[in-house]
Amino acid sequence: MSNYPEDAFLQLSGIQHFIFCPRQWGLIHLEQQWAENVRTTEGKILHERAHDGSLSEKRGDLLILRDLRVHSHRLGVSGACDVVEFYACRDGISLARWEGRWRPFPVEYKRGRPKKHQADVLQLCAQAICLEEMLCCTIEAGAIYYAEIKRRQEVYFSPELRKTVEETLSQMQDYAARGHTPRAKPSRSCNACSMINICLPKLRRCPSAQSYLCSAVEEVRICENF
Numbered sequence: 001m002s003n004y005p006e007d008a009f010l011q012l013s014g015i016q017h018f019i020f021c022p023r024q025w026g027l028i029h030l031e032q033q034w035a036e037n038v039r040t041t042e043g044k045i046l047h048e049r050a051h052d053g054s055l056s057e058k059r060g061d062l063l064i065l066r067d068l069r070v071h072s073h074r075l076g077v078s079g080a081c082d083v084v085e086f087y088a089c090r091d092g093i094s095l096a097r098w099e100g101r102w103r104p105f106p107v108e109y110k111r112g113r114p115k116k117h118q119a120d121v122l123q124l125c126a127q128a129i130c131l132e133e134m135l136c137c138t139i140e141a142g143a144i145y146y147a148e149i150k151r152r153q154e155v156y157f158s159p160e161l162r163k164t165v166e167e168t169l170s171q172m173q174d175y176a177a178r179g180h181t182p183r184a185k186p187s188r189s190c191n192a193c194s195m196i197n198i199c200l201p202k203l204r205r206c207p208s209a210q211s212y213l214c215s216a217v218e219e220v221r222i223c224e225n226f
Contacts, residue, residue, distance in 0.1 A: 004073060004075075004076030008076055010076060011077070012070070012127065015119070015172075016119040016120065017029065018171075019119035021185070022171075023181060023184045023185070024195050027199060029176075030181050034194075034195075060088075063098060063102060064085055066082065066083050067082070070127060070130035071133075074129075076173055081108070081131070082107060083107040084105065084107070085106075086104055087103045087105060088102060104139055106127045106142040107142060107144070107152070108120065108142070108143075111146075111147050112146060112148050113148045114153055118164065120144050122161070124142050124155055125162060125164075126165050128157050140156065141154055141157060184199055
């Protein structure tokens with residue numbers, strides 16, 4: 001990947017939307033459309049606390065920073081980490097406002113439970129890559145806290161996971177450069193999507209205007225031959 005200018009940066013949170021449904025991502029991030037449902041409202045409430053910068057604190061050898069703004073010119077993405085925990089570590093990095101050396105550990109907060117797809121872990125991995133670029137360090141792992149089960153799931157940032165992040169963002173950058181919103185691919189997940197009444201995925205199953213016209217012309221031709 002080459003370096004992207006700041007005016008081409010995508011929102012880091014968009015990775016999760018794109019993995020869930022590329023069309024949902026396009027409607028939200030390219031067309032600037034949005035709709036709420038119970039799930040999005042619950043997620044918003046959870047993140048309001050996680051992103052409250054005034055709640056940042058230090059507990060002995062643990063420093064907790066909230067709503068930490070991050071970016072990556074290499075990936076062309078920017079956003080905010082819910083929480084980044086910094087653990088005192090001899091071979092860690094130095095921080096401008098804090099004495100000592102620290103090892104960063106990003107933590108993302110989610111309202112539900114662990115998912116079958118990679119949306120959450122890819123978003124967290126992208127945060128780690130941004131932190132690595134900004135802090136000139138290597139971050140081996142992070143965690144996702146799921147409110148529904150009240151438990152953390154630790155995530156190891158493997159080379160394979162990092163490669164998937166880069167490939168996903170490359171696809172997103174391509175769509176963004178062309179201003180193209182992906183087509184709908186109807187599935188069971190559509191029923192849980194807040195954007196369903198904007199996306200109208202069932203229309204994807206309807207014949208195209210071209211197909212309809214071709215069919216109508218064929219009917220007329222057949223009638224004229226009788």
